[in-house]
Every structure is written in structure tokens, then in C-alpha cells.
Amino acid sequence: MIYTNVCKHCHKVFRSKIRTLCCNDCRSEDDDRLDDIVQYLKLYPNSNALQISEELNIHPYVILKYMEEGWLGEANGEFSQLPDD
Numbered sequence: 001m002i003y004t005n006v007c008k009h010c011h012k013v014f015r016s017k018i019r020t021l022c023c024n025d026c027r028s029e030d031d032d033r034l035d036d037i038v039q040y041l042k043l044y045p046n047s048n049a050l051q052i053s054e055e056l057n058i059h060p061y062v063i064l065k066y067m068e069e070g071w072l073g074e075a076n077g078e079f080s081q082l083p084d085d
């Protein structure tokens with residue numbers, strides 16, 4: 001299965017074997033923040049996106065995107081009830 005993806009950062013259309021919202025060019029930018037979030041969730045497994053956002057100074061929308069992509073499978077999803085805009 002090959003997915004067609006649109007990068008959420010540069011909006012480039014690209015194909016990959018996994019569903020992702022970030023192209024390789026922008027991946028390093030993503031990884032830095034993702035690492036921080038993963039580390040935080042190891043320390044505080046029951047945190048929701050709003051708490052992570054406040055602690056790490058990352059916009060909640062970015063964290064919710066990671067959740068949607070499946071990176072934060074064990075995260076509490078209670079903050080994912082944001083209205084779409």
C-alpha cells in the first residue's frame with residue numbers, strides 16, 4: 001500500500017509506505033518536537049495535549065496532529081475534541 005500524503009509544513013505532495021503528514025525535508029523539524037513530547041509522556045503518561053502544550057511551549061494543534069498520526073498512541077486524548085477550523 002502506497003499512500004499519497006500532503007506535507008503539513010511545506011504542503012508538498014509525496015508518496016510513502018506509511019501514512020504521514022510530514023515530508024522528509026521537514027521531518028527533522030518534526031522529530032525534535034516529537035522527541036520532547038514522547039519524553040514528556042514517559043514522565044507523565046496521563047497528560048493531555050493542553051498540558052503538554054503548556055509544559056513544552058508547543059502549540060496544541062501540533063500535538064493533536066501527532067496524535068492523529070498515531071505517534072502518541074498512549075496519550076490521553078481528552079483534549080482532542082477541538083473544533084476544526
Ligand SMILES: [Zn+2]
Pocket residue numbers: 007008009010011012022023024025026
Ligand atoms: Zn515538508
